[in-house]
Amino acid sequence: MAPIVTPLDWGVFLALFVFFTFLGFYGARWRRGDLSQLSEWALAGRRLGVALAWFLVGADVYTAYTFIAVPSGVFATGALYFYAVPYVATTFGVAAVTMPALWRWSRKRGYITAADFVQDRFNSKLLAAFVAITGIIAEFPYIALQIVGLQAVLTVMLLGIVKSIKLVSDLALTISFIVLAAFTYTSGLRGATLTAVLKDVIIFASIIAILVAAPLVIPGAFSTAFKEATLVASGGDPPLASGVSTLKAPFFAAYTTLWVGSTLALYLYPHSINGSLSAESDKRLTLSLGLLPIYGIGLALLALYGILIYGDAAAMKILSLFPASARGSLVIPTLAVTVLPPGLAGLALLGVFIGGLVPAAIMAMAQANLLVRNIIKPLRPSITPQGETRIAKWASVFFKFLALGFVFIVPATYAIWLQLLGGIIITQTLPAVFLGLVTDRFDKYSLMVGWAVGLGLGVYLFIAAHESPLYPILGHPIYIAVIALAINLLIVLVGTGIAMAVRRTAQAKVSVK
């Protein structure tokens, strides 16, 4: 097998990676602030305008999930995975309603995390710690997913060049992570923001380049691709089981609950909240959130490339070198190499690569904030602001390498299903965080019980459904996050009702005496 990535592409990739590293370190000097303060390091001093907030949040929530997992899902399963499109349309509506409110609270009271808010709102350090732990755990598989994306890029780049792709790719990943950890330690969110702009620009250029170049390389482009994919799906033991041109009826409930559940989950993830709190005003934040569905058009095209690749004989030939389970995550890197002219392919590969690195950095920082603010600080209240920041910096390094080690041990396919479990887990913090923005009348113990039952039930159903995010109810597969959240909310409402009644009776007794 001859190498499929040209020396020119390698050159472009490496040169841009050097520039990416430079931007990451340069971030520390950009809009200089006192980086020993947590809000300066972790929230870039809360000074991002509409455009920068758009780039940062865009880079933050459009991740390897967008570039690797969604195209991979469409490639293997078919129309079902297009649920990501309604998901991103509605998720920014949820964000535009919730995040400015959280932003105003945070600005007023110096909150860094959602758990900071929960702690004050419900006057409970324990509930805040639960929210923090949920965030830290749910973030791990999400980081792991980013690393799976990085591996996919390296696999395609190293094909035909080295014999043991796994070894060289692991080594390259480790070096990339050392670079990443070093500049996020020094520059914090400033470094992530500058690299985010680079990432977004490259990604958009690549997506458009593939769209323009595809008809030149694939006669008939999408028409051919949909015909070929339908042919594959009808050929027995089909991949694309959920349908090619349209969604098959048994998947309707799954489609709808997957996008609704994912919509509710995304802005509970610590990295999304972290990105939102770094905006300089609530209006600018909301405006940038309102504009983010446009970024989703890139996601929709990438999802469609999961079908497009069926029309590309050269790409399908490369994929056939790999076991069926590994092919999906290689769709976009392979398509970039077979469709784009040399040079541009290197650009696209770098885009996907840093498209995983930038979010991984922000996710690890968000985890670090939660650890310091909501777990270490309540245990050691005497900690200084400088001490907080120092621990957060090291914790972000630690979390990155923990996730990396996890991916080296656990196979890639597991990392992707764990990400779906992450969604089920994080959704259980919705009553405390989102509903807490609307009312403080919920009983904190009911919130804790609801959280615990929702979490337990979610994990149980996930295992009962054989590690699938979908559990059948009356024969219709439903996204487990939605089921568990419904039970969670029911407990919170009933529990709060009981708590109120008990309090009223107690007060009545006192007044009688």
Place this chain on the structure above:
Amino acid sequence: MTVETVKGVATWRKVVAAVLFIIPWIVYLLLPTYNTVSPELGGVPFFYWYQTLWLFITAILYVIAVLLLYPSRG
């Protein structure tokens, strides 16, 4: 603690903004209305391009809603 809301914004603005935020939910929940192959666009079935088109429309609706909710402040 009181709930922090956008202060000094007329009720009609909030109501219209709420409607604008809800429209995409309704559109996407009506799955059977867009789960068809034709009309195709450049070989892409209606199911795919219609949902993608709504991303663009959604952004417009959201931006109008945001401008309604934040009339003047920077």
